[in-house]
Amino acid sequence: MSQIDRLTPFLLGPVTIRCPKMALLARDLEPPLAEGEGEFEIVSEREFRYRMTGLPVDLxxxxHALNRERDEPYEPLNRFRLVMTDADGKEWMGGWTAPDVDPDGDQWVLTGTCDSLSTGVQAPATGEGGAEARFLIPRNHSAAIIFRRFVRSDAEGGGVSAVRTIDVLGNPVRFAFDSETNVLSISAADTPDLPAHAAENWFGEPLRILFGQLAFPRLVERRFPDGQSMLWVRQSPAWTADSTWTALWSGDERFTNDADFFALYSGLLTLIARDAEWESHTITTFYEEVIQSAQGSRWVMALTLASSIEGLARRLVPEGTLRTDADQAAIDSLVAHIEEWQGASRLKDTALSAVKR
Known part of the structure; x- marks a missing residue:
């Protein structure tokens, strides 16, 4: 069993984890904010909440730590880290949080939200690391039909199965689609071109571009050669019909042309991996901004679309690049002619700028 399968019960909410031990940690080498017991709830695909009852270790x-966070809310290190141990003795981490604190009564009551849930597991060493990301694909979206049709065996005469493998930078990237749960899995072994710690996030970027949706993984596994794995349950934003028009993968053949679909996915992942950015690739970021703007006003959407187009154009044609068909001598001659004009300087500068472009 893949270690990420341990997270299947937490795929959808609501799920509650009872925790006899909970703590909110402050900065490194500082005492915890408080220790106690409580519960962690996966409310839905987009919300994690906790409630802890306990006492401060050092009042x-x-x-001081609470006031520090209130006074400087934009300093990320002032937030707290939630750690927990469940009834089975399993240790979990809830990530960064800024709790609401009710100090009335015999004990403090601390409540709040988190961005994710994570834990570590140990299995026999395999000598190979890797990454796997699992995505919730809405059943009523065309992507569900596409993956049901496109993710099939690539063996000769293998017929239809739930697995397909493609090549990215000489590395096999494996797709698996569960048509019952509508969960898409993308995985690859750890390599210099697709390092596990980065690939776990890169896998989703082509999906956001192809479908025009905020496709982020719900479950993630980062596997190390010694058999240890880090597992995450993450927020999975809702897909919306408002941004369907931003999808790169569209047209009459979108349900039948699997070869072009995976070629496009491979090309996008290759671009993302070669630039090896920690955050979303610049081009992915443009798409994310347009996707989000599609839920706003037409004015916001138009401005975001225009700035994204300009950003893409600048990447395709870096500043200072000359057109191959440009007549540079004619440009220089016209620039010299305009510079001799003694008219309004603002109009002159505008004309010069236009000609030089």
Whole structure:
């Protein structure tokens, strides 16, 4: 069993994890904000909440840490880290949070939200690392039909199955689609071109561009050669019909042309991996901004679309690049002619700028 399968019960909400031990950690080498017990709830695909009842370890320090976070809310290190141990002794991490604190009564009550849930597991060493990301594909979206049709065996005469493998930079990238749960899995072994710690996030970027949706993985596994794995349950934003028009993968053949679909996915992932950015690739970011703007006003959408087009154009044609068919001598001659004009300087500068472009 793949270690990520351990997270299947947490795929959808609501799910509650009872935790006899909970703590909110402050900065490194500082006492915890508080320790106690409580529960962690996966409310839905987009919300994680917790409730802890406990006491501060050092009251003076806890009050100082709370005031520090309130006074400087934009300093990320002022936030707290939620750690938990469930009834089975399994250790979990809830990530960064800024809790609401009710100090009335015999014990403090601390509540709040988190961005993810993670844990570590140990299995026998395999000598090979890798990454796997699993995505929730809405059943009523065309992507569900596409993956049901396109993710099939690539063996000769293999017929239809739930697995397909493509090549990216000489590395096999595996797709698997469960038509019952509508979960798409994308995985690859750890290589210099597709390092596991980055590939777990890169896998989703082509999907956001292809479908015009905020496709982020719900479950993630980062596997190390010694058999250890880090597992995450992450927020999975809702897909919306408002941004369907932003999808790169469209047209009459979108349900039948699997070869072009995977060629396009491979090309996008290759571009993303070669630039090896930690955050979303610049081009992916343009798409994310347009996708989000599609839910706003037409004015916001138009401005975002225009700025994204300009950004893409600048990447395709870097500043200072000359057109191969440009007559540079004619340009220089016209520039010299305009520079001799003694008219309004603003109009002159505008004309010069236009000609030089």
């Amino acid at each position: 003076k320090h806890s009050l």
